[in-house]
Amino acid sequence: MAIRPAIVGVGQTYHRSKRPDVNIGELCTEAVRAALEDAKLPPEKIGAFVVGNMELFEGRYMQDMWQTDFVGAVGKPLIRVTTGGTTGGTLASVAFEHVASGMFDLVMAVGFEKQSEGDTRAGLKTVADPLWNRWQTTGAIGYFARVATFYIKETGAPEDAGSRVRLRLARHAARNPHAHLRMDLESVDQVMKFPYLIPPLRQSDMCPASEGACAIIVASEETARKLPRKPVWVDDWTSVHKEMVYVRGGRHSTADLEMAADRLFRRNGIREPMKDISVAEIYAPATWAELEWLEAYGFCEKGDAWKLEEKGQFHFDGPFPVNPSGGVVCTNPIGATGLIRVAECALQLRGDAGEHQITRKPTRGFSTAWGGSGWTVAHLLSADGL
Amino acid sequence: MEEREERLSQERIMEIRYRWSAGPYLGRFLAELRDKGKFYVVRCPGCERFLLPPRIVCSTCYTRIPEYPDGWIALSGRGILLDWQRVIYPQMDPETGEVRDEPFLHGTFRLDHDLLFVHYLGPADLDEGRLQEGMKVEMVMKPQEQREGKVTDIHYFRIVED
Ligand SMILES: [Zn+2]
Numbered sequence: 001m002a003i004r005p006a007i008v009g010v011g012q013t014y015h016r017s018k019r020p021d022v023n024i025g026e027l028c029t030e031a032v033r034a035a036l037e038d039a040k041l042p043p044e045k046i047g048a049f050v051v052g053n054m055e056l057f058e059g060r061y062m063q064d065m066w067q068t069d070f071v072g073a074v075g076k077p078l079i080r081v082t083t084g085g086t087t088g089g090t091l092a093s094v095a096f097e098h099v100a101s102g103m104f105d106l107v108m109a110v111g112f113e114k115q116s117e118g119d120t121r122a123g124l125k126t127v128a129d130p131l132w133n134r135w136q137t138t139g140a141i142g143y144f145a146r147v148a149t150f151y152i153k154e155t156g157a158p159e160d161a162g163s164r165v166r167l168r169l170a171r172h173a174a175r176n177p178h179a180h181l182r183m184d185l186e187s188v189d190q191v192m193k194f195p196y197l198i199p200p201l202r203q204s205d206m207c208p209a210s211e212g213a214c215a216i217i218v219a220s221e222e223t224a225r226k227l228p229r230k231p232v233w234v235d236d237w238t239s240v241h242k243e244m245v246y247v248r249g250g251r252h253s254t255a256d257l258e259m260a261a262d263r264l265f266r267r268n269g270i271r272e273p274m275k276d277i278s279v280a281e282i283y284a285p286a287t288w289a290e291l292e293w294l295e296a297y298g299f300c301e302k303g304d305a306w307k308l309e310e311k312g313q314f315h316f317d318g319p320f321p322v323n324p325s326g327g328v329v330c331t332n333p334i335g336a337t338g339l340i341r342v343a344e345c346a347l348q349l350r351g352d353a354g355e356h357q358i359t360r361k362p363t364r365g366f367s368t369a370w371g372g373s374g375w376t377v378a379h380l381l382s383a384d385g386l
Numbered sequence: 387m388e389e390r391e392e393r394l395s396q397e398r399i400m401e402i403r404y405r406w407s408a409g410p411y412l413g414r415f416l417a418e419l420r421d422k423g424k425f426y427v428v429r430c431p432g433c434e435r436f437l438l439p440p441r442i443v444c445s446t447c448y449t450r451i452p453e454y455p456d457g458w459i460a461l462s463g464r465g466i467l468l469d470w471q472r473v474i475y476p477q478m479d480p481e482t483g484e485v486r487d488e489p490f491l492h493g494t495f496r497l498d499h500d501l502l503f504v505h506y507l508g509p510a511d512l513d514e515g516r517l518q519e520g521m522k523v524e525m526v527m528k529p530q531e532q533r534e535g536k537v538t539d540i541h542y543f544r545i546v547e548d
Contacts, residue, residue: 020393059400125480131408131416132439134480135538136492136504138473145471197475243445250468250494250502 006224006231009039009217010343015180025070031213053335088338089369089377111336112213144286145198155303163191165287173326175355212333242374254296261297338369463525508542
């Protein structure tokens with residue numbers, strides 16, 4: 001890598017299922033202003049922009065054209081990135097690449113979603129081939145019901161394992177002012193009262209549809225050292241695209257998650273991920289996926305995640321904090337979601353996460369984005385002075 | 387009285403027409419299904435795996451796949467039930483955008499050559515309590531006059547009693 005990128009500012013809006021008080025452009029300005037304020041930078045310093053959201057959801061062609069004015073990019077280089085669920089993660093990767101290439105010193109990435117303006121379920125269903133299997137798509141809920149079924153079958157996890165994950169995430173979200181669902185959940189029994197969507201998947205196991213935006217500012221090493229904020233270093237990133245799933249059914253594959261983490265860990269000498277990495281912000285749209293994917297990334301052995309969950313290992317003040325922000329299950333403005341993972345990791349590594357700051361010494365952070373039925377984007381960040 | 391600020395928004399419903407080309411591979415698959423009730427797969431000459439549905443290139447070895455009938459094999463239409471999902475929450479029908487309230491059963495079937503396929507498990511009055519992994523299933527086609535050249539020309543898969 002020619003130039004080492006650093007995250008020097010992050011900003012988020014608060015999240016709700018509807019933000020009727022603002023339009024899309026206004027929503028984006030909230031995150032952009034927060035990021036500029038955090039970095040203590042005037043808008044004219046930003047050299048290039050990467051913006052993104054989901055295709056189809058809000059029903060506007062060339063969303064980047066609409067966004068240019070509102071992120072402060074008039075007359076400057078700007079690229080729209082729209083890679084489905086991974087959009088936010090790819091936004092970060094592309095911003096890192098802009099800086100690593102040596103072409104830009106300061107780059108801003110902005111992701112947003114305003115799901116109430118269109119129809120998310122209709123948008124998501126168009127992912128399947130209209131001539132082959134679109135008619136049978138049951139969307140994210142069908143997919144994650146399958147994840148839950150197989151997780152229980154293969155690991156012997158009890159039926160309340162997903163609810164335990166939700167309980168942890170609810171506790172985290174309650175401490176995070178930017179989270180969407182900040183519900184007062186106190187016991188597993190209480191979570192188990194949520195109705196089934198497709199058994200064994202409950203409503204409480206799935207992410208909400210959220211509206212909100214996130215922005216990060218990325219700088220070259222030289223520039224980052226001159227800025228007031230403690231830089232968060234970007235050590236490495238990758239993406240994995242699996243073969244298109246023509247045929248649903250049977251055991252779903254986690255090859256993309258495994259390959260992405262394995263590649264990053266190998267390249268960066270990470271041999272004991274739970275030891276070497278102090279915080280994970282992973283893009284898991286369902287509780288059961290969090291368990292399955294922590295195993296797929298190689299943080300623990302297959303079948304161990306639900307046991308570690310029962311022991312409280314993944315709490316923000318535990319030995320290996322997972323999604324101290326409350327994760328995707330509590331907040332999911334899709335086009336921003338992957339970027340929020342990166343932003344939250346950066347806050348943790350700077351020690352600026354406030355009420356949900358991990359108690360373990362922040363060293364390295366791992367953030368991911370996931371989309372469709374088999375794309376993973378992953379980033380490895382580290383604290384300054386490590 | 388407290389004055390409330392109006393939060394104006396506007397609604398439109400847009401109907402958009404699409405027409406998708408099936409191409410010679412999937413097109414042939416759908417035509418054979420419609421006209422003869424035959425369910426074809428094709429074998430990759432490069433790595434020898436079976437592709438369902440047939441397509442122009444094998445995505446793992448990038449070998450070009452021959453057009454029908456070279457290497458195309460009609461499956462028996464029989465298989466084994468692997469698992470099933472009862473969809474009980476109101477689903478949007480991806481074909482129409484309408485909400486379908488009635489629950490339905492999707493089954494995963496292991497067909498010849500270990501190929502997996504998902505379709506309805508039927509008929510509608512099927513007793514779910516009797517279902518067991520490993521039961522034999524068979525493809526049931528719609529009557530000829532109702533077929534449209536779609537995968538749903540297959541009505542459902544039914545359990546075959548031993
Ligand atoms: Zn091949």
